[in-house]
Amino acid sequence: MRKSTRSTTATSASTKNDNQKLKLCEVLTEIDMSRSAFYRMKARGKAPKCIKLPNGQIRVRRTDLDSWWEANEEASV
Numbered sequence: 001m002r003k004s005t006r007s008t009t010a011t012s013a014s015t016k017n018d019n020q021k022l023k024l025c026e027v028l029t030e031i032d033m034s035r036s037a038f039y040r041m042k043a044r045g046k047a048p049k050c051i052k053l054p055n056g057q058i059r060v061r062r063t064d065l066d067s068w069w070e071a072n073e074e075a076s077v
Contacts, residue, residue: 019061019062019063020061020062021051021059021060021061021062022059022060022061022062022065023057023058023059024038024057024058024059024060027048027060027065030065047068048060048064048065048067048068049061049064049068
């Protein structure tokens with residue numbers, strides 16, 4: 001008998017999306033914000049959690065950006 005790998009593949013894809021790290025330009029496009037406005041928001045502690053790479057580039061985890069969206073939706077209601 002052959003085992004089904006369907007559930008394992010679905011779990012791997014979900015984990016990959018959860019661990020996805022977005023470039024700053026991708027985040028700025030999604031939230032429709034300029035780079036300078038994002039850095040002002042980051043300085044105030046209102047931006048999504050960022051990861052600074054050794055080369056100075058910024059990344060944001062998909063899960064952190066989604067959490068940030070949810071927190072901002074709740075705050076505006």
